Amino acid sequence: MKVLKFGGTSVGTPESLRNVKRIVEGIDSQTVVVVSALGGITDRLIATARLAAADNPAFREEMEGIAARHFNVIEQVVDEGAKGQTRSEVARLLENLRRIFEGISLIRHLPTQTLDLVVSFGERMSSVIVTSMIKGAKRFDSLSFIKTEEWFGKNVADQKLTTALIKDTFNVSFDKAIVPGFISTDRDSGIITNLGRGGSDFTAALVAAALDASVLEIWTDVDGFMTADPRLIPNARVVDRMSFVESMELCTYGAKVIYPPTIYPVFHKNIPIRILNTFKPEAPGTFISDSERNEGFSIKGVSVLRGTSLFSLASEMASDLTDVETRTFNALARQGIRLYPVSSPGNRGVNFAVSSEDEAKTRSVIVSEFAPDIPDRPLLNPVVTDKLSTLAVVGDNLKDQPRLGARIRNSLERAGLKVCAFSDGMSDSTLTFMLPREEADDALRIVHALVAE
Numbered sequence: 353m354k355v356l357k358f359g360g361t362s363v364g365t366p367e368s369l370r371n372v373k374r375i376v377e378g379i380d381s382q383t384v385v386v387v388s389a390l391g392g393i394t395d396r397l398i399a400t401a402r403l404a405a406a407d408n409p410a411f412r413e414e415m416e417g418i419a420a421r422h423f424n425v426i427e428q429v430v431d432e433g434a435k436g437q438t439r440s441e442v443a444r445l446l447e448n449l450r451r452i453f454e455g456i457s458l459i460r461h462l463p464t465q466t467l468d469l470v471v472s473f474g475e476r477m478s479s480v481i482v483t484s485m486i487k488g489a490k491r492f493d494s495l496s497f498i499k500t501e502e503w504f505g506k507n508v509a510d511q512k513l514t515t516a517l518i519k520d521t522f523n524v525s526f527d528k529a530i531v532p533g534f535i536s537t538d539r540d541s542g543i544i545t546n547l548g549r550g551g552s553d554f555t556a557a558l559v560a561a562a563l564d565a566s567v568l569e570i571w572t573d574v575d576g577f578m579t580a581d582p583r584l585i586p587n588a589r590v591v592d593r594m595s596f597v598e599s600m601e602l603c604t605y606g607a608k609v610i611y612p613p614t615i616y617p618v619f620h621k622n623i624p625i626r627i628l629n630t631f632k633p634e635a636p637g638t639f640i641s642d643s644e645r646n647e648g649f650s651i652k653g654v655s656v657l658r659g660t661s662l663f664s665l666a667s668e669m670a671s672d673l674t675d676v677e678t679r680t681f682n683a684l685a686r687q688g689i690r691l692y693p694v695s696s697p698g699n700r701g702v703n704f705a706v707s708s709e710d711e712a713k714t715r716s717v718i719v720s721e722f723a724p725d726i727p728d729r730p731l732l733n734p735v736v737t738d739k740l741s742t743l744a745v746v747g748d749n750l751k752d753q754p755r756l757g758a759r760i761r762n763s764l765e766r767a768g769l770k771v772c773a774f775s776d777g778m779s780d781s782t783l784t785f786m787l788p789r790e791e792a793d794d795a796l797r798i799v800h801a802l803v804a805e
């Protein structure tokens with residue numbers, strides 16, 4: 353069995369939907385097809401909900417624009433015989449959505465739960481349309497089998513429960529199963545949640561892992577995983593093959609091709625991932641698997657994670673630093689904050705990076721951890737450098753290139769860019785460099801030219 357996932361641009365227009373139909377109908381084995389909302393619809397649903405919450409009457413026009421977009425697609429891609437039924441299913445969802453927007457405008461309030469409900473309509477509608485378009489397709493509702501739980505104020509997948517529910521749900525006969533991506537429900541309350549922006553990839557991976565698929569195919573709008581974001585580096589090359597770890601590192605550090613949590617479940621089951629182009633199905637794409645792991649060193653890509661903050665804590669005594677580090681890392685882990693240890697030439701002591709979103713919380717966790725010590729050891733007051741971006745250079749077996757990190761730092765510095773911190777020697781697949789955010793694009797160009805062209 354194969355699992356295919358089509359992203360927003362792939363299901364964005366009648367032309368792209370015809371490609372999807374051709375690709376799926378051309379497969380002669382059992383297939384699960386996970387679909388995103390029509391391209392741009394998730395953003396539009398969020399913007400419309402915000403207009404409604406501000407009681408701006410323009411939300412009604414936006415709502416009708418969303419409706420027209422879906423009806424237009426149905427008109428153009430669904431066979432005559434199935435049109436009436438599809439139109440009425442989508443109309444029912446749209447009527448529901450319309451009432452929710454009216455409700456939001458009445459109470460002028462948009463809690464996360466309501467926004468999650470609003471965005472769920474994107475995938476609910478697109479999956480109805482794709483199901484009616486593909487011969488032999490049957491829709492399976494992910495609201496009933498993708499389950500989340502709350503973790504430090506965020507909804508995260510409950511993978512154990514989800515896996516059991518997927519096995520149960522798909523234990524029926526089907527040829528082509530269509531599944532809305534991204535959306536889920538809370539395992540306790542049943543309230544609609546989602547897996548985070550870009551989360552359809554993750555839905556597909558959870559299904560692929562639970563059903564022991566032979567491959568997970570991510571169909572998107574580029575020819576494969578490239579050595580850098582082609583929107584920023586026009587001469588980026590497609591990478592034919594890479595390891596799970598390499599893809600995971602690149603995506604964690606900002607490559608948008610795959611939503612980062614996606615890779616774990618399939619990696620764990622050793623199910624390969626292919627990245628393919630819906631607009632050029634014959635292109636070979638990128639093959640991600642474990643067999644690439646020990647095959648020597650080559651750079652697979654350079655990416656940029658925007659919005660990182662650098663924390664530095666020092667102590668007069670070197671003998672103190674392991675204690676400072678252990679307490680800091682433990683305290684942050686207990687609050688669910690992810691950090692990346694780095695070295696910072698300008699700051700001795702313990703240095704690490706966090707996402708800027710976590711900056712305020714990180715600062716308060718550290719201050720409360722060390723509050724009793726600070727009067728005697730003022731250096732434990734964290735120094736924070738914000739508005740940074742992290743550039744990552746990825747390729748397995750970095751140990752074979754001991755001088756690469758220094759070479760990259762030299763090139764960046766020679767170009768007048770400021771490397772505030774870096775990690776070198778901490779991982780065998782990734783080097784990172786933190787720079788002021790306005791220097792990130794220049795750094796990407798310089799480093800890509802140096803190592804990937």
Ligand code: ADP
Nearest residue numbers: 359360361572574576577578580581607608609
């Ligand atoms: P989808 O809607 O199909 O999920 P996304 O927009 O989430 O598509 O991801 C595909 C986009 O990721 C591409 O259009 C490309 O601009 C961007 N991207 C960023 N980094 C890379 C990279 N290293 N290789 C390929 N694409 C990349």
Ligand code: ASP
Nearest residue numbers: 388394534549550551552
């Ligand atoms: N439609 C959702 C988003 O735009 C999920 C996805 O496309 O993967 O984020």
Ligand code: MG
Nearest residue numbers: 359550608609
């Ligand atoms: Mg995506």
